[in-house]
Amino acid sequence: MKTKLFTILVVTVLLGAANVPAYPNWDIYNDTDIYDGNYGLINIYDTPPDHTTVNMYGGSADFISTYDASTFNVMGGSSDIEALDFSVINVSGGDIGYIKAWSYATVNFFDNDGSTSLGAEDFANIYVKGGNIGNLHAHQSGVIYVYAGYMSGHAGAASSITADDFSAINIYGHDLFKTSSGGTYGYGQVSGFLMDDTYICVDLYNPEAYLHVNLIPEPATFILFGIGSLILLRKKNSENNRRYS
Numbered sequence: 001m002k003t004k005l006f007t008i009l010v011v012t013v014l015l016g017a018a019n020v021p022a023y024p025n026w027d028i029y030n031d032t033d034i035y036d037g038n039y040g041l042i043n044i045y046d047t048p049p050d051h052t053t054v055n056m057y058g059g060s061a062d063f064i065s066t067y068d069a070s071t072f073n074v075m076g077g078s079s080d081i082e083a084l085d086f087s088v089i090n091v092s093g094g095d096i097g098y099i100k101a102w103s104y105a106t107v108n109f110f111d112n113d114g115s116t117s118l119g120a121e122d123f124a125n126i127y128v129k130g131g132n133i134g135n136l137h138a139h140q141s142g143v144i145y146v147y148a149g150y151m152s153g154h155a156g157a158a159s160s161i162t163a164d165d166f167s168a169i170n171i172y173g174h175d176l177f178k179t180s181s182g183g184t185y186g187y188g189q190v191s192g193f194l195m196d197d198t199y200i201c202v203d204l205y206n207p208e209a210y211l212h213v214n215l216i217p218e219p220a221t222f223i224l225f226g227i228g229s230l231i232l233l234r235k236k237n238s239e240n241n242r243r244y245s
Contacts, residue, residue, distance in 0.1 A: 022040060023038045023039050023040040023061075023062065024039060024040060025039065025040045025041040025042070025043075026039050026041070026042045026043070026061075027042075027043045027045065028042065028043065028044045028045065028052065028054055029045050029046075029047045029052060030047060030050075030052060031052060031053050031054070032052075032054045032055075033054075033055045033056075033057065034054065034055070034056040034057065034058070034059050034077065035057050035058050035059060036058050036059045037059045037060075038059065038060050038061070039059070039060070039061040039062070040061070040062050040063075041061070041062060041063050041064075041065070042061045042063070042064040042065070042079070043064075043065050043067065044064070044065065044066045044067060044070045044072055044087070045067050045068055045070060046067070046068035046069055046070050048068075051068070051069050051070060051071065052068075052070040052071070053070070053071045053072075053073070054066075054070070054071070054072050054073070055073045055075065056072070056073065056074045056075065056076065056077045056079075056094065057075050057076045057077065058076045058077045059077045060077055060078045060079060061077075061078075061079040062079070062080070063079065063080050063081075063082070064079045064080070064081045064082070065081075065082045065083075065084060066081070066082070066083050066084065066085075066087035066088075066089060066105070067084050067085050067087060068085050068086065068087060069085065069086040069087060069088075070087045070088075071087070071088045071089075071090070072087065072088070072089045072090070073089075073090045073092075074089065074090065074091045074092065074093065074094045074096065075092055075093040075094065076093050076094050076113075077094050077095075078094060078095040078096065078097075079094075079096060079097075080096065080097045080098050080099075081096060081098075081099045081100075082099070082100050082101075082102070083099065083100070083101040083102065083105035083106070083107055083124065084101075084102045084103055084105055085102075085103050085104065085105060086103070086104050086105065086106075087105050087106075088105070088106045088107075088108070089101070089105070089106070089107045089108070090107075090108045090110070091107070091108070091109045091110060091111070091112060091116075091131070092110045092111050093111055093112060093113060094112060094113055095112070095113045095114040096112055096114070096116045097114075097116065097117070098116060098117040098118070098119065098134070099116060099117075099118050099119070099126075100118075100119040100120075100121070100137075101118075101119070101120050101121070101124035101125070101126055101142065102121050102122050102124055103122045103123065103124060104122070104123050104124065105124045105125075106124070106125050106126075106127075107120075107124070107125070107126040107127070108127050108129065109126065109127065109128045109129065109130070109131055109133075109149070110129050110130045110131060111130050111131045112131045112132055114132065115132045115133070115134040115152055116131065116132065116133060116134055117133070117134035117135040117136070117137070118133065118134075118135075118136055118137070118144060119136075119137035119138070119139070119142070120137070120138050120139075120142030120143060120144050120167065121138075121139045121140050121142045121167075122140050122141060122142060123140075123141045123142070124142045124143075125142075125143050125144075125145070126142075126143070126144045126145070127145045127147070128144065128145065128146045128147060128148070128149050129147050129148050129149070130148045130149050130196070131149045131150070132149070132150050132151075132152055133146075133149050133150065133151045133152070133159065134151075134152070134159060135159060135160045135161070135162070135205075136160075136161045136162070136163075136169055136202075137162045137163075138162070138163040138164075138167035138168065138169050138212065139162075139163075139164060139165050139167050140165045140166060140167060141165070141166045141167060142167045143167065143168045143169075143170065144168075144169045144170070145170050145172070146169065146170065146171045146172065146194065147172050147173075147194060147195045147196075148194050148195050148196035148198060149194065149196075149198065150198055150200075151200045151202050159200075159202045159203070160184070160185070160202060160203045160204070160205040161190065161202050161203070161204050161205060161209050161213060162205040162206050162209060163206070163208065163209045163212035163213060164206060164208040164209070164212065167212055168212055168213075168214060169209075169212060169213045169214070170214045170216055171190060171192075171194070171213065171214065171215055171216065172194065172195050172216045172217075172218055173192055173193045173194040173195050173215075173216075173217075173218055174192065174193050174195075174217060174218050175192045175193050176190070176191070176192030176193070176215040176216075176217070177190070177191050177192055177215070178190045178191075178204075178210065178213055178215060179210075180204075180207075180210040183203040183204060184203040185203055185204065185205055185206075187203075187204040187205065187206060187207045187209060187210065188203075188204040188209070188210050189201060189202060189203055189204060190202045190204065190213055190215070192215070195218050
């Protein structure tokens with residue numbers, strides 16, 4: 001009798017669990033604002049010739065993918081995101097675990113509510129202009145441009161840079177320096193100040209990364225260098241004129 005009651009109880013629990021509805025998926029083809037709700041997969045498409053714009057202010061999704069030439073503006077909410085085709089993603093808020101951009105997609109990253117890892121592949125471009133960044137990944141011909149932001153790592157791990165193939169990670173700032181050895185993984189580090197004067201010290205995760213990370217002085221440095229060069233050139237010309245006059 002006890003065995004029969006136990007079997008009935010187990011079956012009841014399993015049936016109850018099976019009847020719990022999963023988060024719904026959502027395919028979006030028209031301009032939409034997302035304020036709340038929980039979703040499984042959200043796919044954003046154009047309806048040619050019109051381009052779709054989706055604004056996310058809240059809610060959550062397991063995963064969001066953008067296609068065609070759609071635009072996805074993230075101001076709040078939570079999800080992981082993938083950009084494909086020629087779509088554009090603008091992030092100024094929200095708790096985003098990671099963003100991966102493929103093909104010719106573009107990501108403009110301004111700010112967020114947590115730590116976000118970024119990956120660019122194929123011919124995608126990611127522009128980092130602020131926020132809290134975990135890890136950077138660039139593969140094939142993907143390019144990541146880093147102007148500002150705080151690199152703190154992701155999920156408790158130290159922040160790192162991975163780059164290979166024909167990719168590039170361009171870091172803009174001042175007093176920038178990179179090494180090809182040392183750091184957590186033994187492949188070197190990148191350190192210095194970004195254009196917003198935020199200090200970074202990031203580990204290179206793979207040996208190829210050193211060759212794919214480009215350190216670019218901020219415009220002010222170029223201007224000062226140019227002024228200095230003109231002064232030296234004038235001084236040299238003046239000395240030559242006096243010498244041969």
